[in-house]
Amino acid sequence: MAEALLSKDAVFEGLAHNVAIQALRAAHPGAVVNAKFDRDELTLVIAPEQIRAACRTLQQAGYNFLEDVTCVDWYPTEPRFQVTYHILSHKLKERVRLHAMVGSIDPSIESITAVWPSANFYEREVWDLFGVRFHGHPSLRRIMLPEEWEGHPLRKDYPVEGYR
Amino acid sequence: MADNPNMPEIPGFVQTATLITPRPEDGSKDHTMVLNMGPQHPSTHGVLRLVLEIDGETVIKVVPDIGYLHTGIEKTCEAKFWQQVVPLTDRIDYLCPMTNNLAYCLAIEKLLQLEIPERAQWMRVLLNELTRLNSHLVWLGTHAMDIGALTVFLYTFREREEILRIFEHVSGQRMMTSYFRIGGLALEPPLDFFDSVQSLINILPEKIDEYENLLTGNPIFFNRLKGVGYLSAEDAIACGVTGPPLRASGVDWDLRRDMPYSSYEKFRFEVPISNDGDVWARYVVRLREMRESVKICQQALDGMPEGSIKADAPHVVLPDREKMKTQMEALIYHFKIVTEGFQVPAGEVYQAVESPRGEMGYYAVSDGTAKPYRVHMRNPSFATLQALQTMCGGRLIADVVAVIGSIDIVLGEIDR
Numbered sequence: 001m002a003e004a005l006l007s008k009d010a011v012f013e014g015l016a017h018n019v020a021i022q023a024l025r026a027a028h029p030g031a032v033v034n035a036k037f038d039r040d041e042l043t044l045v046i047a048p049e050q051i052r053a054a055c056r057t058l059q060q061a062g063y064n065f066l067e068d069v070t071c072v073d074w075y076p077t078e079p080r081f082q083v084t085y086h087i088l089s090h091k092l093k094e095r096v097r098l099h100a101m102v103g104s105i106d107p108s109i110e111s112i113t114a115v116w117p118s119a120n121f122y123e124r125e126v127w128d129l130f131g132v133r134f135h136g137h138p139s140l141r142r143i144m145l146p147e148e149w150e151g152h153p154l155r156k157d158y159p160v161e162g163y164r
Numbered sequence: 165m166a167d168n169p170n171m172p173e174i175p176g177f178v179q180t181a182t183l184i185t186p187r188p189e190d191g192s193k194d195h196t197m198v199l200n201m202g203p204q205h206p207s208t209h210g211v212l213r214l215v216l217e218i219d220g221e222t223v224i225k226v227v228p229d230i231g232y233l234h235t236g237i238e239k240t241c242e243a244k245f246w247q248q249v250v251p252l253t254d255r256i257d258y259l260c261p262m263t264n265n266l267a268y269c270l271a272i273e274k275l276l277q278l279e280i281p282e283r284a285q286w287m288r289v290l291l292n293e294l295t296r297l298n299s300h301l302v303w304l305g306t307h308a309m310d311i312g313a314l315t316v317f318l319y320t321f322r323e324r325e326e327i328l329r330i331f332e333h334v335s336g337q338r339m340m341t342s343y344f345r346i347g348g349l350a351l352e353p354p355l356d357f358f359d360s361v362q363s364l365i366n367i368l369p370e371k372i373d374e375y376e377n378l379l380t381g382n383p384i385f386f387n388r389l390k391g392v393g394y395l396s397a398e399d400a401i402a403c404g405v406t407g408p409p410l411r412a413s414g415v416d417w418d419l420r421r422d423m424p425y426s427s428y429e430k431f432r433f434e435v436p437i438s439n440d441g442d443v444w445a446r447y448v449v450r451l452r453e454m455r456e457s458v459k460i461c462q463q464a465l466d467g468m469p470e471g472s473i474k475a476d477a478p479h480v481v482l483p484d485r486e487k488m489k490t491q492m493e494a495l496i497y498h499f500k501i502v503t504e505g506f507q508v509p510a511g512e513v514y515q516a517v518e519s520p521r522g523e524m525g526y527y528a529v530s531d532g533t534a535k536p537y538r539v540h541m542r543n544p545s546f547a548t549l550q551a552l553q554t555m556c557g558g559r560l561i562a563d564v565v566a567v568i569g570s571i572d573i574v575l576g577e578i579d580r
Contacts (some may be wrong), residue, residue: 038511039274065401067516068542072529084527086514086542090417097514118404121550129238144231144579153239160243 004038011035011042018042019089020096023061024054041097048083048100052110052136055085055098059115063089063096069112069122071130075156080104081132085112108133111140129154196224199561203232207310207565210575214552214564221560226552233579241539245505246272247346249539253526254340256541257577259302262288262295263519265344268539270425271515271526272346275508278477282469284348285427290361290464291334291343292426292517293457297368298327299520299572300454307447307569308379311388316378323371326364333357347481348474358465365461372454379447389444393555393567396441403554404547407522408453409571411437412445419518426517430467431460443570450572480506505534514542521545521572541580545573 005011015021015037024032024044031054034045046054055066067086074080079101088095102109111134112119123134124143131152134140142149151158196219203211211232217225237256241249253268254261266288273280305320328338334353335343343350379385395405400413410417418435420428436452438445474481482501483494500506510532516525522544529538548571555567 039277039513041513043512066404067523068514068525068527068540070527070540070542072538086525086527090415090422093422095423095514097512116404117402118547118550121546142231144234146231153236160239 002037002040004036006036006038008032008035011037015042019061019092019094020044020058020063023057027057028053041095043097043099045099045101048102048109051083051085051098051100052112052115055087055112055115058087058096058098062091063087063094065090066112066116066118066122067095069119069126071126071132071154073130073154073156075104078103081107081130083109083126083132102132106133107131108135110135111137113137128152131155201561201564207568209306209568209573212549212568212573212575212578216561216564218561221562223556223559223561223564226556226564228549228552230546230549230575230578233575235580237580238539238541241536243535245534246508246536247501247505249536250345251340251342253541254342255576256543256580257519257521257524257574258339259299259574260295260520260524261339261341262291262343263517263524264541265342266292266426267515267517267519267524267526268528269344269346270517271513271528272508273475274513274515275511275528275530276346276477276480277509278347278475278480280348280426280475281472282427283471284473284475286464286468287349287353287473288344288426289428289431290461290468291331293460293464294327294330294361296457296520297454297461298324298331300450300457301327303450303520303569303572304375307572308385310565310569311385313379313382313385316375319371319375319378323364323368330357330360330364333360345474345481347477348472352473358468361461362465365458365465368458369455372451372458376451380451386444388562388566389442389447389570391442391444392559392563393443393570394441395551395555399554400441400551403551405522405551405571406544406547407518407520408449409446409548409551410522411435412449413441414439419516419523423516425515431463433460443566446570507532507534508536516542519544521574521577522548524577541577543577543580545571545575546578549573549578 005014028050031047031050032044033047036043065088067088070084072082081102083100085098100109111123123137126132127140128142128144129152196217199216199218201216202208202213213229215227216223237252250265253264256264301320301324305317308316331341332338334357335341395413397413397415400410416437421435433456436449438449478497483498487494488498508530510530512529514525514527516523525542527540531537556564
């Protein structure tokens with residue numbers, strides 16, 4: 001297992017030939033806020049307002065397959081929601097993980113359904129279970145829970161016992 | 165949340181029935197009709213509800229409505245110790261419990277940076293391929309039954325029963341096996357385990373021939389499948405389709421070969437692909453996959469290494485029963501793991517494996533405590549459902565049944 005690189009500068013230096021990092025640095029110089037290479041997995045923290053552009057750039061760089069969109073709730077730290085994207089390249093046989101941090105007041109981020117239509121269900125799931133909205137999503141409805149459900153159960157402050 | 169004025173308008177419960185508004189044709193009196201297919205419908209393989217807009221027999225729009233089996237497994241995981249999550253992973257996809265066990269265990273072993281003994285890795289490969297055979301047998305039987313070939317179901321379940329007997333023999337359970345542990349396997353396999361697997365895979369190739377005799381040359385079956393539910397490679401990637409449907413659309417991608425895990429790089433097998441992209445191609449690809457799985461099982465039996473089935477990590481892996489009776493430390497470790505779990509270093513990993521339905525990925529986040537901070541499952545059927553509109557639009561209602569059968573969905577993993 002390769003050595004962990006835990007800061008942005010270390011990753012940029014140690015993985016200078018990585019296609020994803022090269023493409024993102026060339027197209028959007030300020031988009032990569034932070035980076036980490038841990039347990040052989042590359043994580044790039046992207047500025048949330050640039051997420052769609054960053055995804056588009058990665059898609060053109062050969063990362064052709066969106067595997068997953070999900071979210072982690074870091075309550076009570078701010079920004080609270082870490083929207084997580086896993087993107088795979090069939091050609092390079094490599095995977096890159098993107099993070100976009102979203103604050104707790106009116107949590108929302110751009111939808112990437114325009115880049116990968118498969119993000120549709122994943123983003124609906126994140127909206128349903130975390131309450132993060134996606135701008136530009138074609139039909140942002142609840143997907144797992146009934147429409148009249150109140151609250152978003154995968155949030156850390158959602159009560160797990162007692163009456164709601 | 166609810167009182168936020170910026171919240172988008174979400175249709176209420178009553179409005180769900182009108183997910184689609186029937187539209188009149190321009191200048192004519194003909195209206196399209198909305199038809200609910202499911203959640204209780206024998207060909208939806210569980211509780212899938214499809215809202216179809218139809219014009220006569222022709223399907224215009226398909227809107228899947230899911231969530232009837234949602235049990236909040238991801239939330240439950242956050243309340244369990246790391247090792248207690250393993251039985252939950254079985255329940256996600258009840259046709260391939262071992263694949264789910266494997267993906268979860270691999271993810272946590274990566275977080276812990278544990279080295280797994282070779283014998284455990286090979287056992288995992290062997291059991292995973294048996295699981296794939298088991299799942300494909302259920303798919304074949306039910307898919308053929310949907311099309312109207314009732315006999316095949318009885319034949320495939322005869323062989324599936326043998327596989328389930330092997331699972332029961334090795335793990336004590338037929339379906340919810342929970343046989344894999346973080347750090348290895350639960351138990352050493354019983355003495356005659358390898359003989360029973362050998363006698364099963366000796367007969368399987370001719371049984372697969374038998375199914376092919378019933379189906380492949382059957383003109384009714386062929387005509388119901390050929391050219392139906394076409395999905396191009398670009399559409400498959402855009403819709404997030406993985407596994408056999410992706411390979412049937414001509415994309416040469418198999419995680420076992422391209423991003424090997426658990427010693428798969430030591431096995432020789434072919435990845436069947438087809439460029440036709442229709443329901444027939446998915447049938448052909450899956451049948452050839454079954455033959456390849458038999459080959460992998462044979463290689464695993466022939467080359468099964470000797471040695472331990474558990475990693476040398478006393479703070480994670482439960483000690484042997486015998487050691488607990490003779491060694492004080494083993495007893496202490498056992499007590500500590502069972503009562504307070506074990507800590508996993510902070511970090512995050514994503515581990516994907518090739519399940520019978522496609523890419524099954526586990527995303528685990530640890531904050532350094534004995535319980536997962538977040539476990540997320542990326543499920544193949546969930547993504548594949550998005551391709552339904554592309555495959556069914558403009559086709560007949562009867563083709564929807566064939567298409568659902570061909571993508572081999574399991575609602576347990578879609579809804580979680």
